[in-house]
Amino acid sequence: MDRLAFEVAHMLAATLVLLSFVQLYQDRLPALINTFALHAFALAASVAWQAYIQEAPHLYVTAAIALAFKGLIVPVALHRIVRRLGIHREIETVVGIGLTMLVGIALVALSMIVMLRVTTGADPLARQDLAFALAVVLLGLLLMVSRRNAVSQVVGFMSMENGLVLAASAAQGMPLVVEISIAFSILIALIVIGIFLFRIRERFDTVDVQALDLHRGERG
Amino acid sequence: MNAPFGNPLLLVLALPLAAAALLAFLPDYRFASRLSVVASFLTLAAAASLFATDLPSHGAYLLVDELNIVFIVLNTFVAFTTSVFSAGYIGHELATGRLTPAYLRFYHAMYQLLVFAMNLALVANNIGLMWVAIEIATLTTVLMVGIYRTHEALEAAWKYFILGSVGIALALFGTILVYMAAQPVVGEGADAMVWSVLVKHVAAFDPALLNVAFVFLLLGYGTKVGLVPLHAWLPDAHAEGPTPISAVLSGLLLNVALYALLRFKMLLAGNAGAIAPGPLLVAMGLASLVFAAFMLYRRSDVKRFFAYSSIEHMGIMAFAFGMGGPLANFAGLLHMVMHSLTKSAIFYAVGYVAQVKKSQKIADIGGLTATHPWLGWGLVIGVVAIAGLPPLGIFMSEFLLVSSTFAREPWLALLLVAGILVAFGALLLRLNGLAFGEPRGGVARSEMSFAPLYAHLALVAIAGVWLPAPLVAWFDYVAGLLG
Numbered sequence: 001m002d003r004l005a006f007e008v009a010h011m012l013a014a015t016l017v018l019l020s021f022v023q024l025y026q027d028r029l030p031a032l033i034n035t036f037a038l039h040a041f042a043l044a045a046s047v048a049w050q051a052y053i054q055e056a057p058h059l060y061v062t063a064a065i066a067l068a069f070k071g072l073i074v075p076v077a078l079h080r081i082v083r084r085l086g087i088h089r090e091i092e093t094v095v096g097i098g099l100t101m102l103v104g105i106a107l108v109a110l111s112m113i114v115m116l117r118v119t120t121g122a123d124p125l126a127r128q129d130l131a132f133a134l135a136v137v138l139l140g141l142l143l144m145v146s147r148r149n150a151v152s153q154v155v156g157f158m159s160m161e162n163g164l165v166l167a168a169s170a171a172q173g174m175p176l177v178v179e180i181s182i183a184f185s186i187l188i189a190l191i192v193i194g195i196f197l198f199r200i201r202e203r204f205d206t207v208d209v210q211a212l213d214l215h216r217g218e219r220g
Numbered sequence: 221m222n223a224p225f226g227n228p229l230l231l232v233l234a235l236p237l238a239a240a241a242l243l244a245f246l247p248d249y250r251f252a253s254r255l256s257v258v259a260s261f262l263t264l265a266a267a268a269s270l271f272a273t274d275l276p277s278h279g280a281y282l283l284v285d286e287l288n289i290v291f292i293v294l295n296t297f298v299a300f301t302t303s304v305f306s307a308g309y310i311g312h313e314l315a316t317g318r319l320t321p322a323y324l325r326f327y328h329a330m331y332q333l334l335v336f337a338m339n340l341a342l343v344a345n346n347i348g349l350m351w352v353a354i355e356i357a358t359l360t361t362v363l364m365v366g367i368y369r370t371h372e373a374l375e376a377a378w379k380y381f382i383l384g385s386v387g388i389a390l391a392l393f394g395t396i397l398v399y400m401a402a403q404p405v406v407g408e409g410a411d412a413m414v415w416s417v418l419v420k421h422v423a424a425f426d427p428a429l430l431n432v433a434f435v436f437l438l439l440g441y442g443t444k445v446g447l448v449p450l451h452a453w454l455p456d457a458h459a460e461g462p463t464p465i466s467a468v469l470s471g472l473l474l475n476v477a478l479y480a481l482l483r484f485k486m487l488l489a490g491n492a493g494a495i496a497p498g499p500l501l502v503a504m505g506l507a508s509l510v511f512a513a514f515m516l517y518r519r520s521d522v523k524r525f526f527a528y529s530s531i532e533h534m535g536i537m538a539f540a541f542g543m544g545g546p547l548a549n550f551a552g553l554l555h556m557v558m559h560s561l562t563k564s565a566i567f568y569a570v571g572y573v574a575q576v577k578k579s580q581k582i583a584d585i586g587g588l589t590a591t592h593p594w595l596g597w598g599l600v601i602g603v604v605a606i607a608g609l610p611p612l613g614i615f616m617s618e619f620l621l622v623s624s625t626f627a628r629e630p631w632l633a634l635l636l637v638a639g640i641l642v643a644f645g646a647l648l649l650r651l652n653g654l655a656f657g658e659p660r661g662g663v664a665r666s667e668m669s670f671a672p673l674y675a676h677l678a679l680v681a682i683a684g685v686w687l688p689a690p691l692v693a694w695f696d697y698v699a700g701l702l703g
Contacts, residue, residue: 114432115432118428118431119400119426119428119429120428121404121426122429126400134393137389137390141386144386153382157389160389161389163393164389164392164393164396167393167396168396171396171399171400171403172403173408173412174396174412174413175346175348175409176349176352179348179352180352180392183352183355186359187388190359190362191381191385194378194381
């Protein structure tokens with residue numbers, strides 16, 4: 001394994017984890033969406049680098065999807081939704097930012113311990129990337145559970161999915177990566193369209209997911 | 221793809237897909253619903269003809285073996301009867317103005333697409349393809365749960381969407397890890413995701429990686445099975461969508477997710493160093509059973525009530541397959557078939573009940589056997605069956621499971637029996653209010669077709685007293701495969 005290739009891949013994957021942390025402490029929606037766009041750019045760079053060092057041209061397609069769809073189209077659409085609904089105000093968080101960050105650090109440590117221990121047989125590049133990918137997935141999940149607003153939940157879901165694409169691109173020679181990233185893009189497009197459907201003011205109030213709890217048990 | 225089995229297998233996939241494409245462009249809804257019924261029937265016929273092929277046989281992407289053929293035939297059968305039920309039910313929704321013809325066209329097309337996706341998940345020989353198929357199935361059901369566009373329906377669809385997507389994402393991570401485990405042994409490329417290849421080589425995989433992979437797969441597909449504590453989407457999705465979709469969700473989609481879990485369980489069983497997945501399934505199954513049994517008492521919406529009952533029964537199945545061994549696996553398979561038939565029958569009845577009473581609240585419904593004898597007694601038989609009373613089919617499977625568990629793990633058997641009894645009490649309590657006593661709610665008639673309802677109940681009743689010998693032999697064999 002070429003030393004430089006390894007270090008660059010390592011750095012790009014670590015950038016994703018770092019940006020996941022940056023997402024965790026964003027307390028305003030527009031800033032959160034911008035951070036997510038950066039996240040998608042970092043993913044595109046990372047996947048393109050994997051395509052280059054693995055000599056797997058199909059991964060360039062995945063990188064292009066990440067760049068164009070998740071880096072540009074979705075953020076622009078989300079910005080429009082946020083502007084239309086006039087929800088530039090602060091994001092409500094379930095627990096404080098400090099506590100969320102601490103939990104995030106614990107999750108990263110957990111994923112390092114678990115993945116590095118179980119992948120001793122795998123090649124070092126895939127090992128690192130899988131560990132980072134799991135960290136990104138868990139941080140995305142944390143973002144989803146610590147926010148109540150639907151838009152930030154979607155951002156959390158998408159950064160979780162970025163982690164999955166990172167893992168899939170790091171698994172050498174994995175088939176169906178492009179197909180899976182397309183399938184995910186469809187899923188995300190539907191989620192965003194779903195938010196558009198909720199756009200009507202009074203409906204959007206219920207997209208504050210806490211209101212869903214009202215219906216958990218019974219209806220009036 | 222080798223020719224001898226290729227044809228019926230491809231038909232099982234191509235028929236619903238072609239029907240979905242056709243239905244999307246058909247403006248006449250009466251004709252559309254008839255076409256949907258015909259397509260479902262032909263799919264069922266194609267599925268049944270799979271029995272005549274050599275088993276097991278597999279290509280690069282598709283696979284038929286003794287295990288999935290049971291699922292496919294059950295899937296296409298219930299899909300067929302539900303399409304018959306849909307035709308009448310959805311027509312009534314149109315008459316009352318809850319749906320417009322445009323939505324109806326969408327509904328039938330989506331229904332066939334869902335059948336296609338479920339069949340694809342069942343016959344997929346590639347774990348990546350299986351994942352994609354389950355994702356498509358999730359998306360189509362999300363769209364149908366939200367079809368009424370009411371406040372509650374949109375909320376239920378949204379919740380299902382978010383939780384389902386998280387589950388799907390976790391399952392994908394598990395799938396990638398399985399590939400990582402296979403890659404050093406099988407080599408890079410598509411072969412390392414082909415199930416039949418994986419099973420052959422699994423003994424040489426890294427057990428630690430397989431363990432972690434299974435945890436993710438259990439969480440991911442377990443969400444789709446509706447196992448506690450990942451069940452939160454299930455009651456809402458059942459209660460707010462159209463009733464035929466509730467029937468298909470409970471009767472089929474949960475099974476498909478369980479099938480995915482079983483495949484990976486079989487994979488892990490082939491590796492001596494990997495954890496035994498059984499105890500994990502037993503724990504989650506018992507938790508689902510006991511939790512749902514107690515939750516049944518607090519329901520006041522009739523569809524939500526039966527949704528919790530589905531969680532309970534999926535728990536029993538997970539428990540049975542987790543216990544493993546020929547007898548428990550046999551009970552699990554039988555229970556799955558009986559539950560699919562009974563629960564979809566109950567939802568057929570509940571759908572009509574909600575239409576004549578114009579309400580889903582238990583408090584608004586009463587004395588059904590007096591006002592609507594056919595409907596009321598159909599519901600009574602269904603609930604008696606689902607509660608596990610003899611001589612109906614579910615009694616058989618629960619009895620087998622309980623007795624085999626008592627012989628091996630008496631303490632677990634006690635918990636199992638306790639859970640079943642708690643649920644039994646809730647079911648009979650609610651049934652009493654729904655079916656007997658002072659009639660409450662509307663007495664309107666609607667033209668209903670009871671054929672699907674009573675066909676299912678008849679099958680369940682027959683299975684309770686007599687199982688054909690070839691079927692028993694088949695299940696015995698599959699139970700052996702499951703390990």
